Amino acid sequence: MNAADVMSSPAVAVNPSTTVRAASAMLGDHGFSALPVVDDEDRLVGIVSGADLLLAGMSPETADEPVSRVMRGSVISAPMTASPAELTETMLAQRLRCLPIVTYGQLLVGVVSRSDLLRILTPADAVLAARVDTALRAYSGDPRWTVSVQDGEVSVSGPFSDQAERKVVEALVRTVPGVRGTQVAS
Structure with a gap:
């Protein structure tokens, strides 16, 4: 079993030009803790969390700004071949709630959440x-x-x-x- 068997796919993602307001709505509607940010070719370029959006503040000025202004460009991701143990180790060590899963070309193919990992532990x-x-x-x-x-x-x-x-x-x-x-x- 590897990340490809555990991940949620296709991943819900935004692009750098998505507004802070739209990203906030997506997080709230889906109950996610973060959203991967991808370019036009679906390459992972960042991640934006609920905390990032809250820190940006929800004012009329910031709500219409692009996610690129508040996202983190440094993203920890994992390959599709990572084992559940490796995914768990990475998520715990880095204190992540979700982990983007990418191909070798950094194409986003899915996301693993804590609940995805817990699901495989429970019959x-x-x-x-x-x-x-x-x-x-x-x-x-x-x-x-x-x-x-x-x-x-x-x-x-x-x-x-x-x-x-x-x-x-x-x-x-x-x-x-x-x-x-x-x-x-x-």
Whole structure:
């Protein structure tokens, strides 16, 4: 497994002429911590973070300035062949929240975030079980049921008030993305 298997691609990026206002909106809309800055040939030329944008100040004058005035031109990136361990080491050592992934010609091909790395450490069934458990807790307000998942098949066991509640729980579980089947038992 390497960066190409872990990264989010295609990367959401801006170019140096993108306004501070537009970059701020993109960060907010996507929930990213930073955006790679690429030239017209998609070569990585910088990075702009939420902190960079906040430091620039959001006034009418700065909002319409280009990102090139606030971006950092010195960018730490990684090749597509980097292992998850190498990506993690770089991100932790450099205190990065995201790491652009580039080809040897510095062409941006993706971005690895901390959550991308955490995702490979957590088995898909465990993630799905946590999502189902969260949905059930939101419905009931307490952890009344036990959730287990095997290959996307979800089993929910525990006390149900009545048959109607059992059907509601089963329907709710089916709404969680990734659930391939549901079994509800007392």
